[in-house]
Amino acid sequence: MRVKICGITNLRDALHAVECGADALGFVFYNQSPRYITPKDAKHIIDLLPPFVERVGLFVDEGVETIETICRYTNISLAQIHFDVDEESLDVIDLKTLPVVRTRSPEDIHRFSDRYRLVDAYCETYGGSGKRLNLEWFEGVDCSKIILAGGLTPQNIAEVKKYGFYGVDVSSGVESVKGKKDPKKVEQFITYAKSL
Ligand SMILES: O=C(O)c1ccccc1NCC(=O)[C@H](O)[C@H](O)COP(=O)(O)O
Numbered sequence: 001m002r003v004k005i006c007g008i009t010n011l012r013d014a015l016h017a018v019e020c021g022a023d024a025l026g027f028v029f030y031n032q033s034p035r036y037i038t039p040k041d042a043k044h045i046i047d048l049l050p051p052f053v054e055r056v057g058l059f060v061d062e063g064v065e066t067i068e069t070i071c072r073y074t075n076i077s078l079a080q081i082h083f084d085v086d087e088e089s090l091d092v093i094d095l096k097t098l099p100v101v102r103t104r105s106p107e108d109i110h111r112f113s114d115r116y117r118l119v120d121a122y123c124e125t126y127g128g129s130g131k132r133l134n135l136e137w138f139e140g141v142d143c144s145k146i147i148l149a150g151g152l153t154p155q156n157i158a159e160v161k162k163y164g165f166y167g168v169d170v171s172s173g174v175e176s177v178k179g180k181k182d183p184k185k186v187e188q189f190i191t192y193a194k195s196l
Contacts, residue, residue, distance in 0.1 A: 001165070001167060001168060001193045001194055001196050002023040002024065002147075002166060002167030002168075003021070003022050003023055003024070003167060003168055003169075003170075003189070003190050003193045003194065004022065004023065004024035004025070004026055004054070004056060004147065004167060004168070004169040004170075005017040005022045005024070005025055005026065005170060005171075005174065005181070005186060005189075005190075006025075006026030006028070006035075006056075006058070006127075006149075006169055006170065006171040007026060007028055007033075007035035007171040007172075007175070007179065007181075008025045008026060008027055008035075008037070008045065008181075009035055009036075009037050009041075009179045009180070010045070010180075011044070011045050011048060013180070013181040013183075013186075014045045014048075014049065015048075015049075016181070016183050016186060016187075017181065017186050017190070018049065018050060018053055020186055020187045020190040020191070021190045021191075021194055022053070022186075022190055023053070023054060023167070024053065024054035024055070024056050024078070024167075025049075025053060025054070025055060025056065026056045026057075026058055026080065026169070026171070027042040027045075027046075027055065027056065027057050027058065027074070027076065028058045028127070029042070029057055029058060029059055029062070029070055030058060030059065030060040030082070030126060032060075032126075033126070033127070034178040034179050035171065035178065035179045039070045039073055039074050042057075042074045042076075043073060043074040043075065046074055046075050046076070047075070054077050054078055055074070055075060055076045055077045055078070056076065056077070056078045056079075056080050056098070057070060057071055057074065057076035057078070057079050057080065058080045058082060058127070059079060059080065059081055059082060059083075060082045060083055060126050061083045062083075064092055064093050067079050067081075067093060067095070068093065068094055068095060071095050076095075077096065078095075078096045078097070078098055079093060079095050079096070079097045079098070080097075080098045080100060080118060081093075081097055081098065081099050081100060082100045082102075082126055082127060085099060087112070087115075090115075098116060098117065098118055098147070099111075099112050099115065099117050099118070100117070100118045100119075100120055100127075100149075101117055101118070101119045101120070102120055102121070102122040102123075103119055103120065103121060103122055103133055103137070104122040106134075106137040108122075109137055109138065109141055109146075110141075113142075113145070114145075115145060116145045116146075116147070116166060117145065117146060117147070118146075118147040118148075118149055118169060119133065119146050119147070119148055119149065119150075120133070120149040120150045120169075121133045121149075121150035121151065127149075127171070129150075129151075129172070130150075130151045130172040130173065131150055131151050132150050132151030132152075132156075133148070133150045133151070135159060135160065135163065138163045141163075143163045143164050143165045143166070144164060144165075144166055145166055146165050146166055147165065147166055147167040147168065147169050148160055148163075148165045148167075148168050148169065149168070149169035149170070149171075151172075151173065152168055152169070152170045152173050152189070153170070153173035153174075153185075153189070154173070154174070154185055154188035154189045154192055157189060157192045157193050157196070158192060158196065160196070161196045168193055170189055173185070173189065174186045174189050
């Protein structure tokens with residue numbers, strides 16, 4: 001199971017997550033978020049990461065040029081796209097992209113089904129809400145290209161085991177306060193997810 005720790009705002013949390021075995025770190029470039037990080041601060045952290053860690057940039061309502069410029073400057077390796085896009089618009093971005101499906105009903109899970117995608121619970125504000133998805137919606141679905149997000153915690157991560165997700169993504173479930181990770185929760189989450 002691959003694990004992404006999202007909403008990284010400081011070097012200490014980043015290095016601790018990597019030490020615990022995180023495969024990917026998420027940086028929120030959306031200035032309305034309590035987890036917002038400036039491109040300059042993200043670059044500082046990313047420059048100090050060891051090899052083999054995916055750096056994911058989260059974007060809400062940004063143009064292609066801004067996304068490409070920020071990713072190149074910071075050395076982000078994957079752009080996570082939170083606003084409504086179609087396949088063609090994704091292909092215009094000259095970077096590896098990960099569309100986010102904000103799910104209101106079981107049918108939504110099948111959007112972008114040929115691609116790797118992050119499936120999150122729908123909420124009015126964007127991301128990091130702690131809101132969970134109904135796991136029954138994934139019964140009988142090919143989850144091999146789905147990264148599951150939304151309300152995951154060290155306590156409930158074991159519930160996802162039987163679905164065969166490509167990976168899991170967590171933000172608020174491993175925080176002490178918004179924008180700051182709890183080292184123990186991060187360690188537990190990654191250990192439990194990797195044991196599934
Ligand atoms: O985390 C944010 O504040 C955020 C802001 C804008 C767009 C996306 C954002 N986070 C999205 C994520 O990928 C979260 O990791 C995902 O929604 C899971 O969050 P949580 O339910 O808190 O684990």
